[in-house]
Amino acid sequence: MNAFRKAEAQLAKAQRRMSRKTKYSSNWKKAQAKVRSIRARIARIRQDFLHQTSTQISKSHAIVCVEDKVRNMTASAAGTVEQPGTNVRAKAGLNKAILDQGWSMFVRQLAYKLEWRGGMIVKVDPRNTSRRCPECDHVDAKNRRSQARFACVSCGHEAHADDVASINVLRAGHARLACGETSPHGASAQEPTEARARLAA
Numbered sequence: 450m451n452a453f454r455k456a457e458a459q460l461a462k463a464q465r466r467m468s469r470k471t472k473y474s475s476n477w478k479k480a481q482a483k484v485r486s487i488r489a490r491i492a493r494i495r496q497d498f499l500h501q502t503s504t505q506i507s508k509s510h511a512i513v514c515v516e517d518k519v520r521n522m523t524a525s526a527a528g529t530v531e532q533p534g535t536n537v538r539a540k541a542g543l544n545k546a547i548l549d550q551g552w553s554m555f556v557r558q559l560a561y562k563l564e565w566r567g568g569m570i571v572k573v574d575p576r577n578t579s580r581r582c583p584e585c586d587h588v589d590a591k592n593r594r595s596q597a598r599f600a601c602v603s604c605g606h607e608a609h610a611d612d613v614a615s616i617n618v619l620r621a622g623h624a625r626l627a628c629g630e631t632s633p634h635g636a637s638a639q640e641p642t643e644a645r646a647r648l649a650a
Contacts, residue, residue: 460487499555507562514622515556516614517572571622578621579614582606 463484470477506513560570579599581588587603594600599610 456487456491460484460491463487495551495554499551499558503555503558503562506559507566507568510563511568512571512622512626513559513563513568514571514573514619515559516575516578516618571625573618573621573625575618578617579610581613581617583608583613583616583620 467480467484470480563570577588580590580592582592582601584606585604587601589602591602592599593610597610599613600607
């Protein structure tokens with residue numbers, strides 16, 4: 450689901466047209482209405498997709514593990530004048546894709562739908578989830594050869610980087626549950642909750 454990407458060209462064209470109009474003129478207001486209409490359509494497509502997907506997952510899974518702090522994932526890679534960032538353009542494209550997908554909204558929807566059905570969502574620390582080898586547990590920035598390729602410098606295990614991250618997130622979530630560190634509301638798992646009781650039943 451890339452609602453913004455699909456309508457990006459149309460939106461950009463409408464915005465350019467609006468910028469060429471005299472501000473607050475009747476033509477400018479018409480152009481502004483067009484821009485708002487495209488933005489509203491993008492929002493509706495995104496909202497519909499997120500609701501359908503979160504409902505489907507909440508019906509088929511009792512526990513879902515996700516990386517915490519999506520905001521950190523969309524931080525700029527530009528850096529500073531003294532310490533400029535690397536791969537800034539690629540990171541900007543990734544940030545745009547993440548924001549277009551509405552991940553934060555998706556996690557919120559998934560959390561309350563899981564709770565309704567007696568399940569839970571477990572948020573884990575995102576650090577090194579894409580750098581840790583699922584075979585030998587070796588952590589190294591060099592393991593992540595590219596956005597898509599993972600190749601462990603220690604044991605040689607190779608896989609798609611997203612698959613590796615998914616495995617590590619799931620294992621970290623299970624570890625949190627085993628240690629009693631989490632519950633559907635983020636409190637201690639030792640605290641009994643209605644949702645946990647339903648899940649255990």
